Amino acid sequence: MFASFVFALQMLTRIQIGSPVFEERRFGRGTVFFPIIGIILGAVLYIIHFLTAGRFPDLVRGAFIFAAMVILTGGMHADGLMDSMDALFSGRDRKKKLEILKDVHVGAFGVVTLVTVYILKYALITGLCGTSRIGWLFIFPTTARWGMVYVIRFFPYLWEEGLGKAFARHTGNVEFGLATVFLGLTAAVFWSWPGFIGLLGLAFLVHLWGWGVTRTLGGVTGDIYGATAELLEVATLLCLYIIPSNI
Numbered sequence: 001m002f003a004s005f006v007f008a009l010q011m012l013t014r015i016q017i018g019s020p021v022f023e024e025r026r027f028g029r030g031t032v033f034f035p036i037i038g039i040i041l042g043a044v045l046y047i048i049h050f051l052t053a054g055r056f057p058d059l060v061r062g063a064f065i066f067a068a069m070v071i072l073t074g075g076m077h078a079d080g081l082m083d084s085m086d087a088l089f090s091g092r093d094r095k096k097k098l099e100i101l102k103d104v105h106v107g108a109f110g111v112v113t114l115v116t117v118y119i120l121k122y123a124l125i126t127g128l129c130g131t132s133r134i135g136w137l138f139i140f141p142t143t144a145r146w147g148m149v150y151v152i153r154f155f156p157y158l159w160e161e162g163l164g165k166a167f168a169r170h171t172g173n174v175e176f177g178l179a180t181v182f183l184g185l186t187a188a189v190f191w192s193w194p195g196f197i198g199l200l201g202l203a204f205l206v207h208l209w210g211w212g213v214t215r216t217l218g219g220v221t222g223d224i225y226g227a228t229a230e231l232l233e234v235a236t237l238l239c240l241y242i243i244p245s246n247i
Contacts, residue, residue, distance in 0.1 A: 001032075008033040011163070012145065013041065014074045027163070028170025031149045035182040038142030041072055045137040049129070062126030066118075069141070069233075080226020081117065082110030087223075088216060089113075097217060098158070117230055124237035135190030135245025140236040143199065146183040147206045147232040148225045149176055155210040156219040164222035192246040198239045205235055 003020040008030030010016055020026070045065050052061045070078070087101040089109040100107075128136050153176040157168035187195045206228065213224055 001029075004030040005033045005036070008037055009040070012037045012076075013072050015040075015072070024166045025170050028166040028168075029175055031152055031167055031171045032175045032178045033182075034145040034149050035142045035179050035186065038145040039138055039182075039186060041069065041141040042138030044068060044072060045141070046134055049134060049137055058126050058129040061129045062122055065125050065129070065137075066122045077226035077229040078114055078118075080223040081230040082106050082114050083223040084110075084213075084221075084227035085113040086110040088213070094216070094218060101217070101221060101223060117234055120234050121237065124234065124241070128237070128240065131244070133245045133247060135247040136237070136240045138186060138190050139195070139240060139245055140233050142183055142186045143202060143236045144229045144232040146179055147202070147228050149179040150203065150206050151210045151220055151225060151228050154207070155214045158217065158219035158221050162222060164220075164225060167225075190245050190247050191243070194243050195245070198236075198243040202232065202235055202239060206232060 003023070003026045006018045006020050007022075007027045011027075011030065012034065045068060048064050048068055049061065052064055056064070083101055083103075083106070086103075086107040086109045087097045090097055090100050090107075092100070149171065152164075152167045152171045153173075157165050159165060183199070184196075187199055191198070209228065209231065210220065210224075213220055217224075
């Protein structure tokens with residue numbers, strides 16, 4: 001299982017530890033650890049939050065935390081968001097949308113969506129920096145990566161090959177269940193029982209997203225996985241204004 005953890009860490013972040021021999025099943029089962037990767041990201045964000053407290057205004061602290069997320073993930077999810085939005089908002093038929101999804105070039109819809117999402121995320125992070133709570137630093141990256149596991153498990157993968165196919169093939173009820181347990185433990189520590197109401201609402205939004213994408217495209221892809229993470233981070237941050245973390 002350690003190899004699966006390393007694969008997940010290398011896939012979702014720029015953090016590189018070890019060089020396990022690639023084996024599809026171990027790689028695909030790495031989804032179990034997606035929420036744990038979120039916790040690791042949250043720990044790094046907490047360190048930045050702690051070191052900048054009292055030394056910089058919230059606007060600057062928010063920028064540090066936001067930039068850290070982009071750097072730590074290598075902007076991979078942002079690329080998926082742009083490609084997904086270009087396809088979904090193109091107004092073309094399904095065949096053309098799938099061609100756009102495969103296109104390496106970025107269009108106007110993708111750029112506008114990314115800028116909007118990033119502005120929202122920065123503003124929400126900055127606002128939360130002004131509170132005395134720190135649980136949100138762990139909750140939003142963990143929930144977003146669990147959302148990826150949800151989409152991987154419950155919606156069909158479109159392409160015949162690719163790394164996303166390995167996740168789809170080897171993520172079953174056990175993997176999803178364990179990922180959900182890790183998310184639940186995170187919520188229990190940092191969000192207490194009201195947070196579980198928030199998680200149910202966020203899970204419903206993830207399901208609607210996956211259902212809508214599948215209805216439009218016929219399934220999901222690695223780009224959709226990345227878009228899920230970006231959008232769910234914003235949704236979770238918004239939710240944290242309604243149901244604040246308990247720490």
